[in-house]
Amino acid sequence: MGTGNGIVDDVDRALIAELQRDATQAYATLGKAVGLSAGAAHDRVRKLRERGVIRRTTVDVDPTALGRGVLAFVMVDSSAWMGDATESFAAVPEIQEAHIIAGTASVLVKVRTATTDQLQDVLRRLYTIEGVSGTQATVVLETFFERPVRAD
Amino acid sequence: MGTGNGIVDDVDRALIAELQRDATQAYATLGKAVGLSAGAAHDRVRKLRERGVIRRTTVDVDPTALGRGVLAFVMVDSSAWMGDATESFAAVPEIQEAHIIAGTASVLVKVRTATTDQLQDVLRRLYTIEGVSGTQATVVLETFFERPVRAD
DNA sequence: TTTGAAATTACAACTGT
DNA sequence: ACAGTTGTAATTTCAAA
Numbered sequence A, B: 001m002g003t004g005n006g007i008v009d010d011v012d013r014a015l016i017a018e019l020q021r022d023a024t025q026a027y028a029t030l031g032k033a034v035g036l037s038a039g040a041a042h043d044r045v046r047k048l049r050e051r052g053v054i055r056r057t058t059v060d061v062d063p064t065a066l067g068r069g070v071l072a073f074v075m076v077d078s079s080a081w082m083g084d085a086t087e088s089f090a091a092v093p094e095i096q097e098a099h100i101i102a103g104t105a106s107v108l109v110k111v112r113t114a115t116t117d118q119l120q121d122v123l124r125r126l127y128t129i130e131g132v133s134g135t136q137a138t139v140v141l142e143t144f145f146e147r148p149v150r151a152d
Numbered sequence C: 001t002t003t004g005a006a007a008t009t010a011c012a013a014c015t016g017t
Numbered sequence D: 001a002c003a004g005t006t007g008t009a010a011t012t013t014c015a016a017a
Helices: A010-021 A027-034 A038-050 A086-090 A116-127 B010-021 B027-034 B038-050 B086-090 B116-126
Strands: A054-061 A070-078 A095-101 A106-113 A132-146 B054-061 B070-078 B095-101 B106-113 B132-146
Touching (some): A010 A038, A010 A054, A027 A038, A054 B010, A070 A116, A086 A095, A106 A116, A106 B132, A132 B106, B010 B038, B027 B038, B086 B095, B116 B132
Antiparallel strands (some): A054 B054, A070 A132, A095 A106, A132 B095, B070 B132
16 A cells, blocks of 8 residues: 555665755766766666656746745635545645645645735635635745755 | 746746646757747746746655655744744754744644654654744645646 | 666757847 | 757667676
C-alpha cells in the first residue's frame, strides 16, 4: 500500500535535494554534486520519475506578481462526510490545497486571491458546496517561508 | 514596493501555466503551446525569471516515498511578537511552511514527519522557541490535492 | 548499475525585420 | 517584440564491463 515502492537511498535523496534547489542544472553538474557521472545521474533520476518519487518538474512563482497576493487558510466545517468532495473544492481555482483533517468533520483549504473582497467571494462559494455548514478564515499577514519537502 | 514590477500579460500567464505543468518540455514545444516561436518563448521565460515572477525550477516529490507521510498544521501561540522568529522556525527541518497570521499573536506552520511520534517531537521543539506559549496541532487524514498557484 | 562515447536534440546568442 | 539562423552545449541512447 502507499506509493513507497522500492528504496530511496542516500544518493537518491541527494539528487532530489539538488533538483529541488535547481532542476535546470545539467546532469553533468548534478552528477558531480553527488559523486556520479552524467549518465548515472540521468538513469537514477529517470527511475525516480518512473517510480513516482519525483512527480513532476515545475516552476515556483511569485503569487503577488500573478495577482494572488492575499493568502488565507480556511477551516470548512461540514454537517456530512466530505470524503468525496474533492471535485467540489478543485472547481474553485483560488483553492491551492485542500485536506481532510482529524477532529471534527472538516476540510482545511489554502486560498490565494488578489484582494480580501475576492477572499470573501471564495468563502461565499464554499457555502454552496453540499454539506458545508461553516467557515473560519485565517488571513496570513506575512509568510516566513515556503520550501520543498526535506529530502535528506 | 512589492515584487510586482512590470506587467504579466496573457501570454506570460499561459507560459507559466505550461511550465507549472511540465518544466522539462523544450522551448519549441512550449512556444507552440502558446503560439510563439522557440526563441520568443525562451526570451519571455528568461525575462520572467529575471523579474522574479518565476522564482525557480524545481521538482515535486511524493512525501511518503521520502518518509514524510504524516502531515499536520500547527497553530503556534505566542506571548510576544514573533515578527523576527523566521530563523527559529526555519531551523526545524520538518517545518515546510511558516506564516504569521492575523488575529492572536500566532504563527501557522505546516509540518511533515514520518510518524506521529516525530510530530510530537516537533511540537516539543517548537516550545523551545522563545515566546512560544502553546500549540494546537491538526493532523491531516487525507490530502484532496496540492497544486501550483493558478496563473490564469 | 555505472561508465564512456556517439548521435540527436535543445539551448542561447545574434541578426534582421 | 518576434522569427530565423547558427555555434555551442546538453540530453539520451547504446555498447561494454
